[in-house]
Amino acid sequence: LIELIDQRGGQLSSTDAYDALAHDLGLTEQDAERTVTGGRGQRVSAFKQRVRWARHDAVKRGLLRSAKRGVWQITDHGQEKLAKNTTGIVFTIYETELGTVLWGSAERAAGVIEPGSIDLLWTSPPYPLLQQKEYGNLGSADWLEWMHDLCGLWHPLLADTGSLVLNLGSVPVRNRPIQDPYIERLVLKLIDDLDYRLVDRHFWHNPCKPPTPVKWVAVEKVRVKNSIEHLLWLSKTDHFKANNDNVRVPESPATRKWREHAQRTGKGLGKRPGGSVAGPGFLKSNGTAIPSVLHSIPHDANRAYRQACKQEGLKPHPAMAPQGLIEFFVKLTTETNDCVYDPMAGSLTTGAVAERLGRRWLCSELHGDYLKSGLLRFENCGYPEFLVDKMPKM
Numbered sequence: 001l002i003e004l005i006d007q008r009g010g011q012l013s014s015t016d017a018y019d020a021l022a023h024d025l026g027l028t029e030q031d032a033e034r035t036v037t038g039g040r041g042q043r044v045s046a047f048k049q050r051v052r053w054a055r056h057d058a059v060k061r062g063l064l065r066s067a068k069r070g071v072w073q074i075t076d077h078g079q080e081k082l083a084k085n086t087t088g089i090v091f092t093i094y095e096t097e098l099g100t101v102l103w104g105s106a107e108r109a110a111g112v113i114e115p116g117s118i119d120l121l122w123t124s125p126p127y128p129l130l131q132q133k134e135y136g137n138l139g140s141a142d143w144l145e146w147m148h149d150l151c152g153l154w155h156p157l158l159a160d161t162g163s164l165v166l167n168l169g170s171v172p173v174r175n176r177p178i179q180d181p182y183i184e185r186l187v188l189k190l191i192d193d194l195d196y197r198l199v200d201r202h203f204w205h206n207p208c209k210p211p212t213p214v215k216w217v218a219v220e221k222v223r224v225k226n227s228i229e230h231l232l233w234l235s236k237t238d239h240f241k242a243n244n245d246n247v248r249v250p251e252s253p254a255t256r257k258w259r260e261h262a263q264r265t266g267k268g269l270g271k272r273p274g275g276s277v278a279g280p281g282f283l284k285s286n287g288t289a290i291p292s293v294l295h296s297i298p299h300d301a302n303r304a305y306r307q308a309c310k311q312e313g314l315k316p317h318p319a320m321a322p323q324g325l326i327e328f329f330v331k332l333t334t335e336t337n338d339c340v341y342d343p344m345a346g347s348l349t350t351g352a353v354a355e356r357l358g359r360r361w362l363c364s365e366l367h368g369d370y371l372k373s374g375l376l377r378f379e380n381c382g383y384p385e386f387l388v389d390k391m392p393k394m
Contacts, residue, residue, distance in 0.1 A: 109364035124167035348374030
């Protein structure tokens with residue numbers, strides 16, 4: 001019913017809907033007119049009764065609304081639901097020399113990827129937030145089961161030297177001033193059940209985050225602003241591929257000053273006040289340093305994408321990781337021509353980063369409207385005709 005109304009411009013009268021549905025379902029006139037006894041004892045069309053119940057259910061779900069008496073209209077939420085690929089088939093919708101974009105669920109996409117072919121699986125799944133987002137969120141217990149099963153599907157896709165990086169945010173417990181320890185529960189399940197190894201925990205500091213949770217930070221004032229998200233770095237074996245020389249950062253002015261002073265005077269070497277030992281090797285430097293696990297990156301890197309969406313009249317993805325964050329892990333854990341995969345690719349940031357860094361890549365995404373806007377990240381991109389037909393007008 002929703003698809004039929006969408007195909008006919010987004011709204012349809014009840015009479016036209018009955019006729020069109022009967023035609024699409026291949027009902028004969030006799031089938032469509034067959035009657036049953038209604039609630040008040042009168043005879044009613046069984047088919048029309050079923051259609052009215054479907055319409056009633058769609059209204060309850062926020063998929064349809066009454067534009068005026070006798071006219072059914074699809075809502076924005078209904079349009080968004082239509083953009084999901086629920087066919088069970090994974091479509092290839094765009095390719096470059098290095099990468100491929102797949103339209104389908106993460107579960108289905110895992111079944112068409114060669115085992116052992118992925119060197120880095122990076123993704124930022126929807127968190128089990130209390131406030132529902134338009135792309136959908138599960139409750140904490142259901143989310144843990146879902147993510148556990150997905151990570152089970154992803155494990156054989158990884159090369160023996162491959163890594164899995166999950167970008168996850170903190171989640172509060174409803175009506176309580178405490179956090180949900182779902183991340184800790186997930187880590188233990190992945191280690192104990194699926195034989196993943198926890199390589200490290202990184203943290204993304206987003207200085208632009210608002211003061212949440214509002215009740216406990218801004219109203220009750222018992223907590224402070226949470227401005228970090230978690231990055232779990234897991235591997236398939238102990239022999240994972242990584243090289244921190246690929247992500248070194250400029251040496252800090254304080255370290256450079258200390259090193260130059262020690263070179264001139266010899267002071268500062270040996271045992272330090274904290275108990276560590278600074279040997280002659282500390283005097284050698286190429287002007288860079290090993291980065292820490294804290295990454296302070298604003299969202300500004302996606303500004304060009306948002307502007308392109310506005311120009312094209314497309315809806316941008318509501319939650320994007322900054323390109324610099326993805327770039328860090330691509331550089332750290334892969335080499336040129338290695339393969340990077342994002343199974344919940346959203347606006348295709350991961351694919352764009354991997355393309356720029358010369359890595360082979362795969363991106364899969366369930367929501368067609370996010371893919372449509374995400375393809376703006378690639379030059380000279382034309383949409384496949386079947387995708388244009390299925391994707392909603394924004």
